[in-house]
Amino acid sequence: MKTAIIIITLLLLIPGQAYSQARNISGDNGLRIKYKYYFKEDSTIRGHYVDSSMCLDINGNKAIFYSEKQFLIDSTLDIAPLPITVAVNPPEEFRGTKEYSRYFIDYNSLKYVKYDRALMTVAKGHGTLEQPLWKVLDGTDTICGYQCSMAEARYLGRTWRIWYTSSIPVSAGPWLLWGAPGLILRAKDSRGLFVFHAIEAGIPASDRTDDLTRFSENSYNLRTYRSIQKMEEVMTLVKRSYDEDMRLNGHPRGPLRATNQDGSVEMIELEMKYIPLIPENYWEKKGRKH
């Protein structure tokens, strides 16, 4: 008995081998970087909206950028159809995110597919990645424990400043930002409208590629646009409450025409609230190639 007690005591006293879930990353394994995304979706608001669950899943030279919150809602609804009680009185987690867009990017071919939705419009568009040419600036910072270098470039209509780390040698980054010699962990545009800030970088517990593809494609009213520019135009209109369907039903594009009681016609300019990540003037400068 005494021996047994000694053995048990010794076993308990042996410090548990500090378990770490850290795993070695090789080229075959994927990476997931989670960003806080601060954005002004509406030019009239103070401060930013925040989605703390923007994920960049990198596998080889492919990546997916999406809101984890929206993914989890989709995965839940995929399994359990929305009960009527939820529709009437949605719990907090069903109120969703303001960031519905998802990007499936292939850096090798410089192609990407974007899914987006607003109101009842669900859209898919094909785009081509530009090659940003970053200028490395003086200045470093530590983000998520990684030493980062700063760089800047004019890219997709805005001047972006990025912080990238050479410790994780992949050229990817949040949204469509890419092309630095290391992973982009923070990015902001020069006007401070959009900020991506990494809060976690690690190994994904599961591969969500199939699910994300399925959730994005399985929409009964998905519209596909060959031109990303066209899709951006439509979605910008929809997000500015200028429902595309209304326009297609005869409502003219532009200011609303309102008839006053005295019969006079008044043109009401709609407030331009929604700010797209790629500014509208970018497309104008590029012409209608995309």
Add this chain to the structure above:
Amino acid sequence: MRLIVTTLLLSVLSLMPLMAQGSISGTVVDAEDGKPIAGVYVCAFSGDLMVAAGFTDDNGRFSFSRYQKRPDRLSASFLGYALTEAAIPAGESTVSVSMRKQNIQLDEVSVTAAPIVKENDTTTYYVEAFRRDEDLTLKDVLVKLPGVEVNSKGTIIHRGKPINKFYVEGMDMLSGRYSLVTENLDPSKIAKIELIENHQPVRALKGLTSSDRSAVNIVLKADSKGAWLFSGDAAGGYMEDTSAIAEGRLWIANFGKSRQSMMMLKGNNTGKTITDELQRHSYLGRKGIIFNLPGTLDIDFDGAFRLFRTRQNFPDEYYFDNASAVLSLNHAVVNRRGTQLRFGLQGAAERWEENGISSQSYVFEDGSTMEIADTDDITDDKLYLDAGMEIESNTDRAYIHNATAVSGQLRRHTSMISTGNSGHDQLYRLPSLKVSNQLTSTVRSGPRTALSIFSDTRATVNNHRFTLDGSTTQEAEYTDLRTFNTVSSIIMAGRTRIEAKGGIELGYYRRFTGLTGIPAWMEEALADSSTNRLQMFSGALSADLSARWNWSGIGLRIGLPLLLEYVKVWNGSGVTDRLFPGLRPDLSLSWVIFPDLKASLYGSYSIDDNSSADMFMRGYILTSYRNASRTGIVPRSKRYNVSLSLDYSSILSRFSASVSGGYDNGSSTSASSGMYYDDLTLSGMVDRLSVSGSLYGMANVKKWFGVNKVVLDAGAEYRIDSHSMFLQGYDSEYRTESWTADASVELRPAGWLEVTAAFRYSRSKFLGEDRDPVQSYLTQGSIVLTPFKSFSVSGSVYHLYQQIPGSSVTNTPLLKAGAEYRFKKFRIFFECTNILNATEFRRESLSDYYTSYTSFRMRPRSYLAGLRMSF
């Protein structure tokens, strides 16, 4: 013309910087084996400016021909290799880059988003959405999770059934003793709680048999995984009229994926029950909760004498006079093949005291009455120790689990019982020892077949002594050797699953009783029963054939258990043997109409010549403080019941509702002889036939709004109980009708306010009699105010008001108030219990022929202040 030529020349020259100034190309290779690497991102820099970039092709080649400035260096990046930079020597146009492999250490990324996520059978609750700063333990969070209930014993219940496994980081170190974690783990260390429905813990049975029970897995935050966690409390105070009170706790744990340890030392005399934490809630191979009497840590140690101890349904700290200490040491390791080895040592020392007063007013058939007033003054001392070792291997092909344990208990129970005019001093000495081994083994013999073996062997020695008034002494030495073994085979044929189980139970039971110093009348009465030494052999064969069909969510199960038990008893007057047959068919039908809605129907019928233990009682003298009796005829009973229920539970819509009803009927016949010691003298054979039936219906709804912002719960139950009894030569028949309605609300409208209120009303009435009903009103409530993030105050109330014909009882409300200040990992707290200093708590009851009330002495007002910490 010259002008044109000059202009063209200048134009070409001006475009020169934008055009290619030659080209740069090269190959990227692995530094170790020299093989080219495809897909490497190569950037060309001129100073700080990136001038070109691209990926290597399948041969590891890259090429840049368009750049604004000629690059002077390259950088190559590829996951799995270190970032490599290479200079481009002036005049060179081909560069070779060698990259060295480099692994990066990264943690798994957490998933944070919706507070509840359901994926197949797993519902994940993200703890931060439910946790409040005031929450001390995991249990405080568990009770808030929609769909999860925790009962008063700490058992976690989902869909009305106790969970069958409790894991931390995927390991089950505590084998059912999970209160050691739920009552002690700081919830701020937890990332998420996973609730796994229909959990089949035996992997070899997956896809073959389903389970209707759920499991819980606790997933810690990254920095708490595999790290030593520490929490501790120290508090002191005083209780009015008596003495100092104190409590202390030290809890250290390490939950890794392959090795886990947990140590706890805890003690108090503040009235809070802690020995319950050592009890197993449920474990593999056994259904339901292992129910123990209050204060009993191991039911095998009950032995000869059933001791009385009260448990009220209001918080123990108002009435429970204790001095308790608990020690628990646990360790588990798992190897690469998944085989787990677990060690556990549990110890408890407890003194418990109770003072009670009860009164019965008997009204007999002839209209005469009798008043009996009892008082009891009980002290119960207990020392308990249990050491166990378990090994578990769980693969897709086979499952083996073996648990060996040695446990012992020293218990001393003294009481002064006063009945009417007489009082008795009682003393029990109850040493017990047990050695047990339990083996479960399952082999998946084919895709649709499995074979299981279960073996439970235990040897128990209870050497108990009872002394009455210092003179009458009864010794009882119980030695039990019992082994229960079953073999079962499961075969799937289409949608039908057939399980055939055969079992054998062998037992040898030896009893020695010695009775000395008994009164003359009892000695005379027991003269014919010279037996004080008994031996019994029991052998039982059992067979159980069950079939289950599953079709489109409809499940039908028919079970046909048969039992044949042979008992042979040796006593002073000879040898008796007998064969006991038993039959208990059952049928259940369930229909999962859609995933959240389930209907079920259950019916069973059983007929038993009651267990062999009853036969064993022949000639055995059961002695309590005022009677000696022996069962003369083996009782026979039959029972049938049918129940129907409809459950809707949707965690996602945060709504659950259930409706159920049923009828339960049982009848038994028995005869016994008894000699009451003092007041009530009764002798000779007493025949008894009793039939009881219950018709019941109940309904419950629960709705959560938001993340626990508002939780509404309401329920009602209606039942008619009928009893028919032939006792003491009289027929007695009566029916009662009872209603119970309860409602509760939890409100968390803002971060600084949390209010709960619960109300329960019950009413019962004898049907066919012109008597007023018995009614009771129970009110409970609590409030937590957090005016500042680090400071909160709380209060709670419990109040019971009862009405029976002719009297009513209003108990003094039980009030408690507290305050807590939190800084970093510490909490300073103060609490005052029983603010109104209630001295007694009364309950009333009404039977068909008597009324009674029971009163318990309460702990006086007390104050406690201390420090809690968690790292």
